[in-house]
Amino acid sequence: MMDLQLLKTFLTVAAGLSFRKAAETLHYAPSTVTAQIKALEEDLGIPLFDRLGRRVLLTEHGQRLLHHARRMMDLEAETRRVLLDGEASVELAVRISESLGIHCLPWVLPRFRARSPATRLNLTTHSQHGLVRDLRHGVTDLALLLGEPFSAAGLRIEVLHRERLVVIVPPESPLAIRKTVHPADLEGVPLILTRHVWSVRRLIEQALSEAHVGIEGLVQCSSVEIVKRCVMAGQGVSVVPSFTVQEEVRQKRLALLDWAGEPLAAPVLLVRHEERSLSPAAAAFIDLLQAFFGACRASESST
Structure with missing residues (x-):
């Protein structure tokens, strides 16, 4: 029978692809993590x-073990809860x-704690890179992202909301006195974008092209x-989601303008494995996310 402690160490190393980070997370000496992985192998x-030097990559066998190891750890936790008649x-x-x-x-966290007080919530802000793999193998249970909807076999993707995108400029900019920005207003102005608006970059570039407007520089x-x-x-x-700059606009450190062309929005995506059964904690977290963004939609429709 496989040692569950070794499987826990394996999952921790796999989550960050780092023996050193796993040692820090588990409060082990690095040599202990190395010894436990060697024992499991x-x-x-x-x-x-x-x-590979300082890099660590899962082998094909390691990738196959991920999903099953996660299921075994979930089963172990559920078994403890049932046997002890408490919240493991x-x-x-x-x-x-x-x-x-x-x-x-x-908003979500205090309500989640009230509904699932025994759950240890592990939040990561990694990029979308490797997300499909991690969801398939059970390293990640849920993902909440801003970006263009995509499709991947075995994953369920739900659009919870569409966040309004706005143009931001310095308060001293001549554009700051306007309510909207036309493509022609950006002639020769450097443009700085985040990945959250890459999905609408085509609309921005198309509008600039149709207005025969050139971009002086583009930073991503x-x-x-x-x-x-x-x-x-x-x-x-x-161009950023409006909720990210509310405080700076209130403090007059930035000026917010609407795009005069086709409205711009970034979808909020909830992503999970479609075949994996939801734990009570995952179901509660999803329910709260749906409630939060449902309230956002209601608030926007009433203004």
């Missing part, structure tokens, strides 16, 4: 990780866009905080 008779600690792994997390978690990055700082410093303009 010897017990199974197969290599689970490829060591269970885990829920959620990958969430950083800006969405800042937006919705202050993954952090909306970096984008806001650059715009405040007068380095260009950007």
Whole structure:
């Protein structure tokens, strides 16, 4: 029988693809993590990780083990709960866009704790890279993302909301006195975008092209905080979800304008494995996300 402690160490290494990070998470010495993975590999008779210098990658056997190891850990937690007639600690792994997390978690978390107090919630803000694989193998239970809907075999993708995108400029910009921005207004102005608006970049570029407007420079990055700082410093303009700049607009550190052309919006996507049964904790978390973004839709429709 496989040692559940070794499987827990395996899942922790696989989650971050790092022996060092796993040691920090589990509060082990790095040598202990290495020894436990070696013991598991010897017990199974197969290599689970490829060591490429400081990099660690799952082997094909390791990828196959992921889903089954997660199921065994879930079963172990459920067994403890039933035997002890209490709320054993269970885990829920959620990958969430950083800006969405800042937006919705202050509302969601206290309600989730009330409904699932024994659940250990593991939130990560990694990019979409590797998400399909992690959902298929059970490393991640749910994902909440901003971006264009996509399709992948075995995954269920639900659009919870469409967040309004706005143009932001420094308060001292000549554009700041306007309510809307036309393509012609951006002639020669550097444009700074985050991945959250890459899905509507085609609309922006099409509008600029039709107006025969050239872009002086284009910067792309993954952090909306970096984008806001650059715009405040007068380095260009950007298109961001409106909820990410409400505080800066209130403090008059940024000016917010609507796009004069076709309305721009970024879908909020809830992604999970369609065949994996939902745990009570996952179902509760989904229910709260749906309630939060349902309230957002209702609020926008009433204004």
